[in-house]
Amino acid sequence: MRETDICILGAGPGGATAALHLANAGQRCLLLDRATFPRDKICGDALSGKVVSELRRIDENLPPRLAADATQLPAWGIDFFAPNGRRLGIPFRPNFNKATDPAAGHIAKRIDFDNFLVEEVRQRPEIELLEGVDIAHHERTADGRWHLRSADGAVEITARILLVANGAQSAFARQIGGHQLEPDHHCAGLRAYYQGVTGLSQDNFIELHFIKEFLPGYLWVFPLPNGQANVGVGMLSKTVSQKKINLRQRLTEILETHPALRERFKDAERLGPVRGFGLPLGSKRRSLSGDAYMLLGDAGSLIDPFSGEGISHAMVSGRHAADWTARALAAHDFSASFLRGYDAAVYNRLWQELRLSRAMQRLLAFPWLFNVVANRAANNPTLAETISNMFLDLNLRERLRQPSFYVKLLLGGK
The missing domain is CATH 3.50.50.60 (FAD/NAD(P)-binding domain)
Known part of the structure; x- marks a missing residue:
C-alpha cells in the first residue's frame, strides 16, 4: 500500500x-x-x-x-470559411512578423x-x-x-x-x-491524419469550415509537420442524435464532393483510421x-x-x-x-x-450572419483587425453577443 x-x-x-x-x-x-x-x-x-x-x-x-x-x-492565425465559401483570415496577432515575433x-x-x-x-x-x-x-x-x-x-x-x-x-x-453526459453540452467528433493535402496556409493558419449543409457542425483542417494535416468534424451530440447524422459518412462525403475541398484532397492519403471522440463542453x-x-x-x-x-x-x-x-x-x-x-x-x-x-456556438444556427461578417470583413480592413483582436480581448469579443454589432454590419457600418 x-x-x-x-x-x-x-x-x-x-x-x-x-x-x-x-x-x-x-x-x-x-x-x-x-x-x-x-x-x-x-x-x-x-x-x-x-x-x-x-x-x-x-x-x-x-x-x-x-x-x-x-x-x-x-501557427499564426485562423482561416474561417463562411457558409458562402468566403474566407476570413484572422491572425492571432495583427501585423505579425514571422521573422521576429x-x-x-x-x-x-x-x-x-x-x-x-x-x-x-x-x-x-x-x-x-x-x-x-x-x-x-x-x-x-x-x-x-x-x-x-x-x-x-x-x-x-x-x-x-x-x-x-x-x-x-x-x-x-x-x-x-x-x-x-448531456447531449446539449457534449460534442461528438472525428479525427483523421492525412498526407498530401494541398492549399495549406504558408503561415500555418488553422482552418475552420462552416459548411452550409453541415451546420451547426464544422470541419477543421490543421497543418502539421512533415506535410501532414489533422482533419476532422465536430457537432453537438444532441444534433447528431436528433438528425441521425453519420459523422464518418459525412466527413468522407464533404472531402470528396465539397467544391472548396475536393481538389485539395484528391491526391491526399489518409494515414490510419478515422477515430471518434466525445467532448464534454464547458457550456x-x-x-x-x-x-x-x-x-x-x-x-x-x-x-x-x-x-x-x-x-x-x-x-x-x-x-x-x-x-x-x-x-x-x-x-x-x-x-x-x-x-x-x-x-x-x-x-x-x-x-x-x-x-x-x-x-x-448558437450563432451557427444563423449561417447568413456568418456570411455577412465574412463579406464585410473581406472588404473592410478595420473590421477584420477588430475581429482579430476579439481573439485576444474578451471585452471586444463580448460585442459578438450584441445584436447591435450585426445591425451595424447589415447597415454597412464598422
Missing part, C-alpha cells in the same frame, strides 16, 4: 501541469496514468496562445523549447505535446510518475483519505487529496463528481470539486463550446488545482466547502470565455 498526500490521476496537460506547479512549490506528489508515454490522444492538435502562457507560468524556458521542437509548427500558437500531435510535458515531469524529483496503472476503484476511508486500487489489483494507494485529470471518459467524474457551469477532490480539464467538462479547445483549459485548471491543493494542506482542510475556492478560481478565469463561446 502506497501512502501519499497528493495523488493525481492522469498525466495529460491538466495533470502534468498540476504536478509541475506542485513541484515548483516544493510539494511532492504521485502522478498516475493508465497509458505509457508517449501515447496518442484523439484531438485537433492545436495549441493556442493560452497554452503558451500556461507553459511560461510553469517555466519561462518552456515556450522557446517547444518552439524549437521539430514535432510542432508555429514569437509564435502566438502552435500545432503538434498530442502524442508529441503530451510527451513534451511528461518529459518535464520526469526531470522533477518531487514527482513520482507511475505509468500503465489503470485505477478502477476509489472510495473514501473512515479517516477521510482516498483509497485507490488498480484494475488488476497490483497497485493500492491512499491519498489525502485527489486531483482527477483522467479525461472525458473519467469514471470518477461521472460516479462521484456527478458529471453526466454549463458544473461543480468541479468535492470532499478531498478536484476535477481538472476534460474530467471537469471544461472544453470550449465553440472551438473545441481543451488543452489550455486543462492547464489553467491544473495550475489552480495545484494552488488549492497547497492551500488545503496548509489549512488541514479538505472539505467540499473549502475546495469550492478552486471552482471559483477556475471559473473566474474561464467562465466569460466559455459563456461567449456558447453564444458563438
